Amino acid sequence: MKDRFLRACRREPVDVTPVWFMRQAGRYMPEYRALREKHSLLDLCKNPELALTVTMQPLRLGVDAAILFADILLPLDPMGASFEFAKGEGPVIHEPIATREQIDKLRVIDPDESLGYVMSAIRLIKREVDVPLIGFAGGPFTLASYLIEGGKSANFAKTKKLMFGAPDAWRALMETLTEVVRLYLRAQVVAGVDAVQLFDSWVGDLAPADYVEYVQPYARRILRDLETTGVPVIHFGTGTATLLEAMRDAGGTVLGVDWCTPIESAWERVGYDRAVQGNMDPCALLTTRPIAVKHAQRVLDAAAGRPGHIFNLGHGILPETPVDHVRAVVDHVHAAGAS
Amino acid sequence: MKDRFLRACRREPVDVTPVWFMRQAGRYMPEYRALREKHSLLDLCKNPELALTVTMQPLRLGVDAAILFADILLPLDPMGASFEFAKGEGPVIHEPIATREQIDKLRVIDPDESLGYVMSAIRLIKREVDVPLIGFAGGPFTLASYLIEGGKSANFAKTKKLMFGAPDAWRALMETLTEVVRLYLRAQVVAGVDAVQLFDSWVGDLAPADYVEYVQPYARRILRDLETTGVPVIHFGTGTATLLEAMRDAGGTVLGVDWCTPIESAWERVGYDRAVQGNMDPCALLTTRPIAVKHAQRVLDAAAGRPGHIFNLGHGILPETPVDHVRAVVDHVHAAGAS
Numbered sequence: 001m002k003d004r005f006l007r008a009c010r011r012e013p014v015d016v017t018p019v020w021f022m023r024q025a026g027r028y029m030p031e032y033r034a035l036r037e038k039h040s041l042l043d044l045c046k047n048p049e050l051a052l053t054v055t056m057q058p059l060r061l062g063v064d065a066a067i068l069f070a071d072i073l074l075p076l077d078p079m080g081a082s083f084e085f086a087k088g089e090g091p092v093i094h095e096p097i098a099t100r101e102q103i104d105k106l107r108v109i110d111p112d113e114s115l116g117y118v119m120s121a122i123r124l125i126k127r128e129v130d131v132p133l134i135g136f137a138g139g140p141f142t143l144a145s146y147l148i149e150g151g152k153s154a155n156f157a158k159t160k161k162l163m164f165g166a167p168d169a170w171r172a173l174m175e176t177l178t179e180v181v182r183l184y185l186r187a188q189v190v191a192g193v194d195a196v197q198l199f200d201s202w203v204g205d206l207a208p209a210d211y212v213e214y215v216q217p218y219a220r221r222i223l224r225d226l227e228t229t230g231v232p233v234i235h236f237g238t239g240t241a242t243l244l245e246a247m248r249d250a251g252g253t254v255l256g257v258d259w260c261t262p263i264e265s266a267w268e269r270v271g272y273d274r275a276v277q278g279n280m281d282p283c284a285l286l287t288t289r290p291i292a293v294k295h296a297q298r299v300l301d302a303a304a305g306r307p308g309h310i311f312n313l314g315h316g317i318l319p320e321t322p323v324d325h326v327r328a329v330v331d332h333v334h335a336a337g338a339s
Numbered sequence: 340m341k342d343r344f345l346r347a348c349r350r351e352p353v354d355v356t357p358v359w360f361m362r363q364a365g366r367y368m369p370e371y372r373a374l375r376e377k378h379s380l381l382d383l384c385k386n387p388e389l390a391l392t393v394t395m396q397p398l399r400l401g402v403d404a405a406i407l408f409a410d411i412l413l414p415l416d417p418m419g420a421s422f423e424f425a426k427g428e429g430p431v432i433h434e435p436i437a438t439r440e441q442i443d444k445l446r447v448i449d450p451d452e453s454l455g456y457v458m459s460a461i462r463l464i465k466r467e468v469d470v471p472l473i474g475f476a477g478g479p480f481t482l483a484s485y486l487i488e489g490g491k492s493a494n495f496a497k498t499k500k501l502m503f504g505a506p507d508a509w510r511a512l513m514e515t516l517t518e519v520v521r522l523y524l525r526a527q528v529v530a531g532v533d534a535v536q537l538f539d540s541w542v543g544d545l546a547p548a549d550y551v552e553y554v555q556p557y558a559r560r561i562l563r564d565l566e567t568t569g570v571p572v573i574h575f576g577t578g579t580a581t582l583l584e585a586m587r588d589a590g591g592t593v594l595g596v597d598w599c600t601p602i603e604s605a606w607e608r609v610g611y612d613r614a615v616q617g618n619m620d621p622c623a624l625l626t627t628r629p630i631a632v633k634h635a636q637r638v639l640d641a642a643a644g645r646p647g648h649i650f651n652l653g654h655g656i657l658p659e660t661p662v663d664h665v666r667a668v669v670d671h672v673h674a675a676g677a678s
Contacts, residue, residue: 157622157657164634165626207598207620209637241580242599259546260581281546283496287504295503298548318496 005065005132006194009232009254011275011308017300018064019333020134021326022236023316025054025069029323032057041085045070051121052128061323062330065132065195066125068188070118072138072199073146075180078114079106081147089151096150096158100169108179111187122191135193137185139200139237140177140218147173156205163214170214178218182225189229196226197234198252201315204239211243216250223251234277238315244269259314264302275308280329282313285321289328296329300336344404344471345533348571348593348614350647356639357403358672359473360665361575362655364393364408368662371396380424384409390460391467400662401669404471404534405464407527409457411477411538412485414519417453418445420486428490435489435497439508447518450526461530474532476524478539478576479516479557486512495544502553509553517557521564528568535565536573537591540654543578550582555589562590573616577654583608598653603641614647619668621652624660628667635668639675 005018026032032054035044044050054069073083073091083093097103112119125133138146145159146152153159163170185196203215219235226233235252237243241261248255248270257266257278267276284295296311303309311333317326344357365371371393374383383389393408412422412430422432436442451458464472477485484498485491492498502509524535542554558574565572574591576582580600587594587609596605596617606615623634635650642648650672656665 155622155657157625157659160620160622161625164620164623164630204599208601210620239578239599242601260543260578262547262581281499281503281549283494283499284503286496286500291503318494320496 001194002064002131005310006232008308008310009195009234009275013307016334016337017303017309017311019311019330020063020065020067021058021313021317022067024058024061024063024067024326026317027319028317028321028326029057041071045074046117048117048121048124051117052124055121055125055133056129059129059131061327062334063131065134066129067134067197068118068122068125068136068193070121070136072136072143072201074115074118075109075111075137075184076143076147078109079176079180081106083146091146091151093147093150097147097173098158100166100172103169103173103176106173106176108176108183111180111184115184115187119187119191122188122193126192132194133192134195134197134234135185135188136197136199137181137188139198139203139215140174140181140222141203141206141215142199142201143177143181144170144173145202153202156202163210167214174215174218178221182222185222185226186229189226189231193231195232195234197236197256198222198226200235200237202239203237203247204241204243204258206243208242208246211246216246219247219250227251227253232275236277248274254310256312257314262302263299263309264304267303267306272306272308275310276303277310277312279312279314282315282318282321285313285325285329286318287325289325292325292329293332296332297336300333340533341403341470344649345571347647347649348534348573350614352646355673355676356642356648356650358650358669359402359404359406360397360652360656361406363397363400363402363406363665365656366658367656367660367665368396380410384413385456387456387460387463390456391463394460394464394472395468398468398470400666401673402470404473405468406473406536407457407461407464407475407532409460409475411475411482411540413454413457414448414450414476414523415482415486417448418515418519420445422485430485430490432486432489436486436512437497439505439511442508442512442515445512445515447515447522450519450523454523454526458526458530461527461532465531471533472531473534473536473573474524474527474530475536475538476520476527478537478542478554479513479520479561480542480545480554481538481540482516482520483509483512484541492541495541502549506553513554513557517560521561524561524565525568528565528570532570534571534573536575536595537561537565539574539576539586541578542576542586543580543582543597545582547581547585550585555585558586558589566590566592571614575616587613593649595651596653601641602638602648603643606642606645611645611647614649615642616649616651618651618653621654621657621660624652624664624668625657626664628664631664631668632671635671636675639672
């Protein structure tokens with residue numbers, strides 16, 4: 001297995017900076033769109049052969065890691081919160097969580113049973129690919145926000161109303177989600193993933209004091225437990241400029257950084273005993289190859305050749321991104337040498 | 340005129356901390372919703388008598404400043420970019436900007452002529468209210484994002500594609516918007532507003548280096564020019580944790596801070612030669628009066644009694660906010676003494 005990505009996660013010297021992209025398997029690729037004409041998003045997740053196919057699609061671009069094709073919401077359905085992906089609207093939770101009774105009814109699942117298709121996909125992928133495979137799960141705040149808002153939210157008003165206004169109910173919800181996420185990521189490691197990423201994508205909407213009070217204890221429990229498995233643990237969110245120290249304290253051997261915090265200052269703040277992942281603005285990939293490459297170089301310059309940098313975007317690849325711009329950035333990062 | 344707000348803007352001692360709220364005139368108030376049953380949002384903006392009525396509605400809560408009832412998009416229509424507020428969808432620009440030709444066709448308006456109804460409303464309000472009146476305009480990045488995206492955007496992909504990918508076109512657009520905003524705010528000062536706020540609300544989606552390259556020169560031109568009028572100039576954005584120093588350098592005698600940056604660290608970073616405005620999480624108003632008051636006290640504690648703090652939220656009041664929670668926070672801030 002090519003281990004450049006894993007070596008960088010462990011802050012070991014690498015020949016060249018490893019690169020992968022959040023949402024590297026997705027709508028920007030014509031072969032993915034072709035598959036989606038025949039299969040729903042959930043079909044692709046739930047059929048291990050199809051998940052393998054999609055997971056492998058971006059490997060032709062030369063990325064240094066594969067990420068399991070799945071969705072952070074998959075655990076919600078067996079927990080008792082059914083949902084669908086509405087056309088053009090993103091996820092829709094059928095019965096958003098509004099009461100303590102609903103929270104108490106959510107089940108802690110056995111992921112090998114309820115999400116056995118994910119574990120099958122992991123085993124299949126591990127037989128086929130020669131780069132490390134990253135597993136992942138949504139963070140507890142982010143999953144709670146979907147459960148409570150019923151989908152993607154602009155301001156997390158219902159989530160924070162519950163969090164600030166009914167802290168006992170909030171803690172009960174976080175306890176359940178924390179145990180589900182912990183077991184789910186552990187099961188992925190047992191099934192064979194080489195690293196895991198916790199996507200607490202929306203946690204950056206919280207003030208630091210609120211993150212520390214309402215989220216950090218749960219993120220810590222998940223991350224510290226996963227660290228004992230020995231695989232690299234990537235801790236990621238967006239809009240986290242004021243949370244980086246608190247997220248580091250929660251855990252993760254690699255901190256994922258969005259594009260709004262320059263990676264050199266993020267790294268200085270979290271400390272050089274962690275690796276960092278990021279953090280080019282995904283929108284810079286929309287422009288031209290030379291401009292995309294210029295933005296990539298800016299990130300490499302900021303990381304300054306220190307061991308422990310994994311090149312990535314600050315968030316996922318946008319659907320309208322030209323594939324050849326992505327490839328140009330991969331080639332540039334590899335040609336630039338170790339960052 | 341009660342001058343507590345203006346004194347705090349100038350960092351002069353005050354008897355108690357002044358308080359006002361972004362979107363203090365709006366859908367959370369029953370009397371506003373009643374008016375909106377009979378009139379569209381644009382009707383309320385364009386009829387000075389109605390704008391006066393709406394501007395005055397929140398004054399019954401005891402706030403220390405009025406803010407002109409208007410919308411940041413009003414200048415776009417006379418510039419040549421017509422729009423409407425679609426039911427439940429927010430603003431819709433009829434022909435979003437995609438080409439240099441469209442940019443070159445945008446007109447620099449004479450605000451006294453094209454937006455004379457705003458100036459009439461200001462003159463009317465100034466005769467009726469005994470608290471300072473705040474005028475405002477959208478910042479150039481924020482206005483550009485609406486023009487290019489055609490409405491509110493989740494990721495500003497089209498805006499940044501133009502900004503990064505066609506910098507000459509971007510600069511032409513920013514030149515026009517900058518001149519419009521500068522003239523519009525100047526006209527508001529001449530008409531009688533006691534302070535102005537530049538809402539560059541969405542600028543926090545930019546990395547600091549990109550803000551400095553693509554936005555700061557234009558924000559600076561507006562803010563520095565307005566500072567010469569002698570009225571306090573409030574510079575505000577959200578998600579600006581990594582931009583505060585660059586926004587301070589652009590200008591503004593008062594920095595508006597969102598809820599993600601603790602106000603004590605924001606103030607330390609921008610320097611005590613500026614006043615600061617903020618920064619309670621708007622969602623904390625949704626809970627209960629005691630919890631809302633607790634969050635307000637946290638902000639007061641963080642501001643630590645230093646002259647130059649204007650209490651506000653970190654962004655606008657949410658429509659689902661109970662009016663009596665807003666009143667409880669006003670009363671608490673006033674009862675707490677000078678912060």
